[in-house]
Amino acid sequence: MKKMMLVGALTLLIPMSVDAAKPVVLEKHGYVVSEPRVGHQYYIKQTGTDLAWNTTRGASDIVIALIDSSADRRHKELYDVPRVVNSMKGPYSVDYHGTHTAGIMSGRHNKFGIAGLAPNVRYHFYNVFYGKNSEYTDSWTVAKAVDTAVTKGASIINLSLGGQDYDSVLAESIRRARTKGVVIVASSGNDGENKVSFPANLKEVIAVGAIDANRRVAGFTNMDSQVKIVAPGVNILSLGMNNGFVYMDGTSMAAPMVSSGLALVKSVNPFLTPSDIDALLRKMPRANGKTYTELNTKRLIDATPRPLTLSVPSTLKSRYVKEAKLTIMKKPNLKTTYTLYQGTRKVKSLSLGNSMFSMYAGGDWLPSGTYKLEAVVTDGKYKRSATRSFKYVNPVKPAVAVKASDGSTFELATTRKGVVTVLDANKRVVYEALHVPGTFPVRSDTGAACTVVLKPTDVSEKVVTVKYAPQPVRAETDTSVEST
Secondary structure: OEEEEOEOOOOOOOOOOOOOOOOOOOOOOOOOOOOOOHHHOHHHHHOOHHHHOOOOOOOOOOEEEEEEOEOOOOOOOOOOOOEEEEEOOOOOOEOHHHHHHHHHHHOOOOOOOOOOOOOOOEEEEEEOOEOHHHOEEOHHHHHHHHHHHHHOOOOEEEEOEEEOOOOHHHHHHHHHHHHOOOEEEEEOOOOOOOOOOEOOOOOOEEEEEEEOOOOOEOOOOOOOOOEEEEEEOOOEEEEOOOOOEEEEOOHHHHHHHHHHHHHHHHHHOOOOOHHHHHHHHHHOOOOOOOOOEEOOHHHHHHHOOOOEEEEOOOEEOOOEEOOOEEEEOOOOOOEEEEEEEEOOEEEEEOOOOOOOEEOEEOOEEOOOEEEEEEEEEEOOOOEEEEEEEEEEOOOOOOOEEEEEEEOOEEEEEEOOOEEEEEEEOOOOEEEEEEEOOEEEEEEOOOOOOEEEEEEEOOOOOOOEEEEEOOOOOOOOOOOOOOOO
16 A cells, blocks of 8 residues: 555357257356456456456446556556546656556456456546655645546546545545545555554545455454455556566555446446445445455445336237336436337337337337337436337238218228328229328218228338228108098
């Protein structure tokens, strides 16, 4: 831990015949990394990150601010990392500590060296250490970096640094950051004491202790009841300077693992507040008698409430859809849109307050085909969406009915939108107009034969023709008896 100057996949096995005598083995298709040194990163599996990658490797709108010494941005593992580089004081001269912590989180999955735990989120690297060999910093410089990180949109701030004394300037910066929704993670310290370093000891901060590959608390770790989570911090392989790779120990290594895990959590649900994150960590299982939990990113993601869920059967045959289910997390500042598409064409917006909707739009029952439901939720900064496609089989076929209302008026009824044409006995057009489904009157002589044609606007449907013949008038017989 850097000192502040307060005091210093798998494959599918294929062979199978049509008349196979026994079942074949099927394996999971998971995300697989091909980094040559990943076998030495025991902490990937120990933290459950390898399984979490099947859900997400990070979203580009989640920003981790690494407030540390200068990461070697020319390292091949960091060269293509989406990042912003800032120097709070002094030159941005590369340093081993910032390079190592940066690599744990952001090392690219580029088949070159190691695998970063959250490779697809964005990073803001802040240099706060100065002096010969970037050996120290001060709380006010760190506070300036915290304020800048918040202004520039940080989602999570990682502080792998600390000291023995309290400073109100930095404490206030951290409190302001939390009130604006930023999660603060800090290393607990490497003094082997029952007292957590500042600023990890602030209630607004997630203090992180270190364990080893056998899940034992590292002897150097500062530990007390404020440490609610631990992560690997012993024999940690990450980046060295000049395209190198080195092993390091420290709570400085454990903190970015927690920051990475929470970045993946926020990638799934960016609307979680720092209080929501605290509650999520409290739900994680703990060993008997322990006041802390071990980082398991897979469990965290599994327990993360989704901002919205959307489900719909693969095939729908009813014109009134009741089977589609949309659930949205309850947050006062979220706005949601719910839309029905046919291909890329927007068909109509759907009501959020009514789970049922009809397959009716543009004055007609929608034709059979493939449709897509899309729900989008946003708070103005973050946006998440869910889409589901389904096949719709329209049960409403084109039909037209005609009857006489009186001697000069027909009553026509159609089931689908289309052009209605009325032809007389000589095939002359006496009426023609576009109509939506429904019943409507047509003025014409109902005592003469005619033909009614419905040409649907849905080109996949056939033209419907109905012939009308007037009912013959029955002669009435006078059965009265004339008196004499």
